[in-house]
Amino acid sequence: MADIDGIGSTRPGHYGAQGTGVVLARATIGAAWNVQGDPRHAPFVAAAERQVGLAPVAQPNACARREGLLLLWLGPRSWLAIEGERTALTDADVARDALNAAGGALFDVSSSRVAFTLRGAKAADVLASGCPLDVDVRAFAPGTCAQSVFGHLNALIYRHDPATFTLMVATSFAADAWHALSVAAAVDGYDVVPAAPFRP
């Protein structure tokens, strides 16, 4: 399959068909911590809340949010705290020690993922080009997250509102993910806008 001229470029501008089905942008991540522990273990929950500023939610795929900071459910004993600008999440080693002491764990994974935001009427369609999740709002509510795949890549998806998603993939796949998003978006046309810090 031949690549289409220009599609896949990260430079701001309009690409693909006429019209703008979706606006694509890279979202920069300031800090991201993987918090792990048993949510039924009160000292862990307390320590996590103290260190991260948000209490881990036990509900699968739920998120907790605070100004600029998002805590996403990753698994029954695992969460991801993420912020676009490094403000709340400061000293990972101190937080780690505190959590280890409380029977939990904390890993600095600030560089592990790259994030892309998809905004617009066709955002759900672009996602559906590679993601088997039901992205209907009735099945995937704003303010929640899900892990799945996008094409061949494992993906973590956060839905901001009905027409806005952030897709996160492993850093080393950044170029591939961007390419896949661009190709899917080209059918209905898309704009690329400059990278901006992630905001939940």
Next chain:
Amino acid sequence: MMLIPCPWCGPRNQVEFTYGGDATVERPADDAPMEAWFAYVYLRDNPRGPHDEWWLHSAGCRSWFAVRRDTRTHDILASAPVGEPLGERAP
């Protein structure tokens, strides 16, 4: 494209999962005799019908969990987190 019910994330497309094999073989104690380890590592009932097996939600919550699946039809009869019994009905 099986729809595999992760006990945590709910029913998800099979592409999100990694297969882990027979869940009925019990891991022997460290000091169990070599024969027990041999059976655990090599021998399989390999049933034609309901089969209890491990799956990892590798593109999801990274939980291992048990699934009871009919190997003749691929119908999934039940799933359960590690340590919990597999019920008779789909979750």
Next chain:
Amino acid sequence: MQKFRLATGGDIDRGHPVRFEFNGAPLEGYRGDTLASALLAHGRHLVGRSFKYHRPRGIFSAGAEEPSALVQIARGARTEPNARATVVEVHDGLVARSQNCWPSVRFDLGAINNVVSRLIPAGFYYKTFMWPPTPAAWLRYEHWIRRAAGMGRSATSADPDRYDQRFAHCDVLVVGGGVAGLAAARAAAGGGARVIVCDETPRWGGLARRGASSVPIDGAPRGDWIDTCVDDLAGAADVTMLSRSTAFGYYDGNLVGAVERVTHHLAAPLPPFAPRERLWLIRAKAVVLASGAHERGIAYPDNDRPGTMLLSAARTYVERFGVRPGTCAVVFANHDGAYDDALALRDAGIEIAAVVDPRDDAAMAGVDVRRARDAGLPVHARSLVLRAHGGHRVHAVDVAAREGGKSQRIDCDLVCVAGGWSPAVHLFSQARGTLRYDEAIAAFVPDASPLPIVAAGAANGCFDDALLAADGTAAGEAALALARGASPSPAAVARPPRAPGAAPVEPLWTVPAPYGAKRFVDLQNDVTVDDVALAKREGYQSVEHLKRYTTLGMGTDQGKTSNVPGLALMAAELGTTIPAVGTTTFRPPYTPVTMGAFPGAHTGPHVEPVRRSAMHAWHASQGARFVNAGLWKRPHSYPRTGESEDDAARREAINVRRNVGVVDVSTLGKIELQGRDAAAFLNRVYINRFDSLAVGRCRYGVMLRDDGMVMDDGTTSRLADTHFLVTTTTVNAVRVMQHFEYLLQVAWPTLEVYATSVTEQWSAAAISGPRARDVVAALVDLDVSNAAFPFLAVGACRVRTADGEVPGRLFRMSYSGELAYELHVPTVHGLAAWEGIIAAGAPFGLMPYGTEAMSTLRIEKGHVVVGAEADGRTTADDLGLGKLVNAGKWCVGKPLLGRPALVADDRWQLVGLTAQHGAVMPRGGKLVADPDRAPPIPMQGHITSWCESPHVGAWIGLALLAGGRARHGETLWAVSPLADQRVRVTVGPPAFIDPEGTRLRG
């Protein structure tokens, strides 16, 4: 001149002529035409040649079931073989050609096969071509057989078009947009369901879309009902309508694959970013199968002459496309339903020369039969068509009474056959639905499925126009209930509703014929009634043997019009019933699907994703040659202008031993562990101990599979009391992580250990060489003197980069055998840190090196690699690492290590090899005692890794050799018959440099 185009009628747009080309001739059709209808408008029936006998073939159907009219579409890279003329929509610039014929479709040399056809009945090739008795002889026969077979031609350059994919979800998926499907969709949508309805054609309404049938729906004329229904659905928020979309397969979990043809019908220039096709993966809670039915033929001699078509198809051409497929027709039909169609042809100005019906007058009781008789159609009851006349076009048929007697020749240029209908049950059957043979329509109909699928309309065996919409509605409601959780039960599947007194079809599959007359059952694969009889005679009687022996139903149409007649003929041969013979298996795809549609965008360079390290762009800018390592691209070497890759690698390796080099090791798997029991866990996973590892230190470790073989190796560092960093090999990173998770969650859930992969978090560079310390000292804020930061030390540090100071982790470990450090920084800073290393190293002669130099260095040092030395069949002891297996503790894999063959003396063990007399070590060489023996020559071992060692000044290698540890000093042959190389090699210990490790400790 479209001589056969009717002045009015049909769903074509006479205001929009389109120009296309067929066999080089420019022709005109109208928007809305298929290639078949446009050809028929010009009176062209001869379209192609058959598979085996190269007989002239025409247009048999008007839809997806077409067996005969296969053409080659377009030219060059966009050429597509085996397109069905009956579904190809004409557009300006369409180019089509007859296929499987040479030099032309009118005069085809391959038709010689027809002349010798008696010599080549079904399965003839199993009986001959065995002489002379050599494999080469068959290859020569095969060469010609292959050329005669095949059909169209593949393109020979890359498909330039793009394909998309889309996942979709709904409560009810309706397959088929005929009356039944539309009614079902409306019922389901009306109940609040999310509905997707797809139809493979461009128009909604299915067969009912044709003409103005007298039977109204819900009191409205059919066309109006369809239009209203389509408008309602299109306007509904939760309904998606996919036209030109074929549901091709039903998969587990109620996932239906469908393929949408997005641009096939469009003339160039195509919309610039539109995909050619889109693959829909539709997860439905319930499915309504309203896919209609396929009419079937009757096998009489020469029933394949162009001008022979299904009766319903002839009507479709008249009413849907405004084309008369002939001027004078003979209709050969065995059921009442045909008479309405015959009348419709007559109304379009086609003379009906005869309606030939095998039934007794008494059985022909339907109103339409009476209407036909009243209208003066010459109906021949109890009669058969005994054969057709004509070559490139039928011009007459012989008709005779059923009981025999003299036949009558009736001139005609069109023969319309109506042998009954077979419901399109394919997806129902794929959904594990059982089929039931319905005598009344002489066809298999859906019975029951354990899955939530409901058949409706003709697919359900409901052939009565008056009942279709109701059947569809009932199916839509049943599907909605299934989607809401009702469990599938046989009762949920509506029985084919049938008006009381509807006359049954009288099955008629063939007519008597003399030997040699060809009565085709499968038009595409040239399977005849005699072939079925031959299969029976020779014992290929199971329906599956019949299929495979004769190739019945194995063509591109998958036997849609021929399977039931074929198995009925076998039943007759065996004197048994049709259900006793049964059907063959309905497999996806329902109709052939463009291969390009399956991977969508994931092909070519994107067939698998690529992982790139943070330094990738830098490597590329420095002219690195990349190699695949798992999904990663790693620099193999950095050739300078005029330098070969091998030369570059040698230079890089030498520079490490002399000065200092840096290699990107970001791709190594990295797993962090925390928790109270992390050390205990590592003790159980690795053969060696980790509880004794001090904070700030690292240690090499080996882990085994449960069967005792080496699984992976790497280093583990203790970053804090309860915090470890484990590295794995690049290729095994994912596997090791899963292994850890399995052990932690399933095997030892009581251990308090948390693991996360940090492969992506940390970019890593290994700096090695005698001057490594100078470089590192210039970079980090640690005291890196030997005393302060000895071998195997680990420490957090700050790294000076152009971005400013960034956090890092420094490790003193060595793969090359030199003084070496590994520096890890967060991946956001990976590139900056790398550039910092390059800059800091410049005064010390630092060069980047790639995997090839890295390999040379580690071979010289005798370090094993998982995948080469540890090949999945080796134990730690085989690799000389047996001493690491800690006697005092248990670990994964240990219990089975004691098996007799794993402790035998003659196991292949790791050794070092040096080629004698400056010879080149053979790649993949085998170790033998005597290369001059006649094969089989016993092999004592093989070379696992090898290189030209700048340090040793000879070609060296690592090898696995039977009992090798006891054979140091021996001379053996290393041979590569593939490369015609044989070399004398000396066996020795695996380490060629600094076996005491003074360099790396220095």
Next chain:
Amino acid sequence: MRYSAFSLAREALRGHRDWPRAWRSPPPKKAYDAVVIGGGGHGLATAYYLAKEHGVSNVAVLEKGWIGGGNTGRNTTIVRSNYHLDANAHFYEFSLKLWEKLSQALNFNVMYSARGVLNLVHSPADIDAAMRRGNAMRLNGIDAKFMSREEIAAWIPNLDCSPHARFPVLGGLLQPRGGTVRHDAVAWGYARAADALGVDIVERCEVQGIRVEGGAIAGVETSQGFIATPKLGIAVAGHSSHVAAMAGITLPIESHVLQAMVSEPVKPILDTVVTSGAVHFYVSQSDKGELVMGGDLDFYNSYAQRGNLPVIEHVVAACLALFPSFGRLKLMRTWGGIMDMTMDGSPIIAKLPVKGLYMTGGWCYGGFKATPASGFLHAHTIAHDAPHPLNAPFTLERFAEGRMIDEKGAGPYAWAH
């Protein structure tokens, strides 16, 4: 009636009315000297060689469905002997030698097409492994040739040999004598030849139980009643575990589904068998013109004879990555077969721990090419109650002893082989 061009011509004149049944369809007798379970290639070949080589012709082959309806009738027809490990190499080379003469031996054209099997290599490590294997083959007396990228590009013009490919073709290991054999013909040819030697082939006869008396085989319970026999051979491929369990034996085997697929037929476009380990793909073109393709397992235990879309997507993606010009061909049919995957990826052709009970099974992806040798050696083992040197390594006990024959080094994970 012997098959030949002459008999074909003679029958053409007679309206092909005199061809006899290729094999009879007798009701089963009450007892046989030996019974073989499974009317696939292996079972039929076992019976044929029992009669032909060992004079044991009072034999029945019991098939629950129709002969050749198992994996014999649903495989991608590749035959080769390009193995690395000695036991495999000797065994499969023996098989290939039998293939070379099989049409004549059976008087049934099985269409052994020695068109070559080419394993592509895509990385330096691939080259090393291919060279090691090829050298082992040559030393074992098996034909093998390493082809450069340029040679391959010239030979297979549709293959993308550009250095920029995602998996660039760096070369390939060719076994010229490898190729394809017409799958159905193998079952039918063996059946006809065995039948001619007196073997009873009983279709629609499912073995439902194995009667063991005093530690020895007494016979089998079938859907057509009890059949007595002192010697019982199991050749049921994907159903090995199920049948062995009837005699109380648990095997180191799991059943998995492997899919295969064909494109629509086209004129000759690919003249050899091309495989790629890195992209998990293999393809050849049948004499009828379809591209016959396959890839990986579906990776979960299954007896369903059908798989799922992801594997099909993957196989087709791999095909198009290697052959970009095939993109507009259409996929015509897909299906699946049940693979008996052993824990080391190699077969078991051996005596089982019940007197008079034998098996040939554990074929994984690759048992079609083994058919003649498997039948030959299984028959030998049954007739002599002891293995032939060629199948002596393929025991059931090898796992307990640590003598795995793990060609891929993938370890005791059935689906990994």
